[in-house]
Amino acid sequence: MSSSDQGSNTIGFVGVGVMGRPMARRLIEAGHTLVVFDRDEQAVAELTAIGARAAKSVKDVADTARIVFTSLPTPAIFRQVALGEGGLIDGSAVKILVDLSTVGSRMEKEVADGLLVKGIDTVDAPVSGGAAGAKKGTLAIMLAGKPAVLDQVRGLFEVLGKVFVVGDQPGQGQLLKLLNNMLSSTAFAITSEAFVAGVRGGLDPEVMMSVINSGSGKNGATMDKFPKHVLPGSFDFGFPVGSVCKDIGLAVDECQALGVPMWVGSVARQVWNYAAMQDGSKRDMTELVRYVERWSSGEGLAD
Structure with a gap:
């Protein structure tokens, strides 16, 4: 899938906090259409003000977007968002989860295995560079996942930073x-x-x-x-x-x-x-x- 093809689709984004918000902003400013969800209404409002659509729930994001990014603070929250009731696993549209969080390789593998049962692939994509790097688009992005799946999302990272493909299994990026x-x-x-x-x-x-x-x-x-x-x-x-x-x-x-x-x-x-x-x-x-x-x-x- 080319970058132009990706730009014509709605991208989901769950977790628009300190790191997620500037990354989502850069995607929006690059011309992508985003549907976003976070419990922090103010964080969501900042993105809707520049063109994002606010989702009602995690499932709403997963029912709308084929590719969903997550940027979440803890392994437990990541697991709940991905595999919990009303989570990404219950979505009708999502086919690829791109996880930007830092949750550890064991949790990443558990979630990836759980989602794969429903035909959802996981791209393990933790980032380094802090909030400043997220704002400037200079993050180091560590991608791990099936090569064919990585090819479908790689173009989306152009505005976020430099990509390093570190492996073909979710969890390798986390390590x-x-x-x-x-x-x-x-x-x-x-x-x-x-x-x-x-x-x-x-x-x-x-x-x-x-x-x-x-x-x-x-x-x-x-x-x-x-x-x-x-x-x-x-x-x-x-x-x-x-x-x-x-x-x-x-x-x-x-x-x-x-x-x-x-x-x-x-x-x-x-x-x-x-x-x-x-x-x-x-x-x-x-x-x-x-x-x-x-x-x-x-x-x-x-x-």
Whole structure:
């Protein structure tokens, strides 16, 4: 199916939150017709204002669109939307689910197997790049699924970012996404500790980041999150601590299931979970450095 053919069809989109909304917006602005559903009426209204149609339910989306995108916050919600009563599985029109969520390979496989019984194929398509990447259309998109099915949807990703085909089985994209997010969140945690130590030792934060980024210690945190969201004091990367906890938890569990001991990953998970437990779940992930500052002064640490 060509991109022009795809553009003539209505595309479904369930879950238009922090990540889903800017992706849906880009599809609409590229000329695609969308029918959208989310419990957040304000999020839906933002998209209907630029041409989307608001669906009454998940099933309404699945009764209208042959291709349905999902961008959902947790594995449990994803399963309910896909396989629950009144979910995508009960739709009369849907033939392809394109899942942009981060739900883990085991849940992705369970849903894909359940939908396939009803003749619905699943494209595992988690994304990386955060809300900023979703708005700019610069996401890294990890596609996994049957080659013939991928061919039918690939053109839709042109306005969302760069596509990487990582496998032919749903779940393979999820595994790679979790590994990516684990690396990212672990890098931010250790960078926060290094940053606080440097400041406490009298180093200038700007100079410190410049030197690290010219040396072997540079990583995504030092090159992007710290210069753009920590040093200016905005703490507005757009990804909450609670979501980091979900992703790194899924990643550690899946890696351990593959026989990898996960000593470093397990400790990083503990750091993020501890921050979440201290009223940090809804805070931007870049605020972890504030918790490290507090802990370095003995505040917020268990006796």
